Amino acid sequence: MRKREMDELGRPDPEKYKKLPKIPLVVVLDNIRSQQNVGSVFRTADAYLIEKIFLCGITAVPPHREIHRAALGATESVDWIYAQETCDVLTNLKKQGFLIAGVEQCHPSLSLRDFLQQPSQKTAIVFGNEVNGISDEAIPLLDVCLELPQFGTKHSLNVSVCAGIVIWELFHWQRKAT
Numbered sequence: 001m002r003k004r005e006m007d008e009l010g011r012p013d014p015e016k017y018k019k020l021p022k023i024p025l026v027v028v029l030d031n032i033r034s035q036q037n038v039g040s041v042f043r044t045a046d047a048y049l050i051e052k053i054f055l056c057g058i059t060a061v062p063p064h065r066e067i068h069r070a071a072l073g074a075t076e077s078v079d080w081i082y083a084q085e086t087c088d089v090l091t092n093l094k095k096q097g098f099l100i101a102g103v104e105q106c107h108p109s110l111s112l113r114d115f116l117q118q119p120s121q122k123t124a125i126v127f128g129n130e131v132n133g134i135s136d137e138a139i140p141l142l143d144v145c146l147e148l149p150q151f152g153t154k155h156s157l158n159v160s161v162c163a164g165i166v167i168w169e170l171f172h173w174q175r176k177a178t
Helices: 014-019 035-047 065-071 086-095 159-177
Strands: 023-030 050-056 079-083 099-103 123-128 144-147
Touching (some): 023 035, 023 086, 035 065, 050 086, 099 159, 123 159
Parallel strands (some): 023 050, 023 123, 050 079, 099 123
């Protein structure tokens, strides 16, 4: 067994990547304070063909050294938009026919495993601040609240870890459904 060399991986360059078909999923980052978390989400979004990332509120935007350190160039391949108000983004996405799914511990919330998404349904997945979660103003705009079951002593995962799990699951489900 040996590790593959970079040229054996067959990855597209950013220009080719932008032309690849994307899954009908956008990510909304609601007031994420860590630039490294933002960079990690960019990298995951690149890996799983996400349409776009919306960076809202206090969320840092590229170019930023800490974002680039974690993103490893994914800020060049993944489309993104900055908006001051998360609620404005969610309202506009709803008007475009997106299902708005927040990842938050809410009453009621649905386990990610029980979330049945239609293959053609455009979905916006919202991730909130590392301490406060999704903003109180944005919660009423959610169509569904998803939760990752956890069994240890901590009540949450790091937002970039959570985003990686959720995005992978939705990507996998979309690929299997088509």
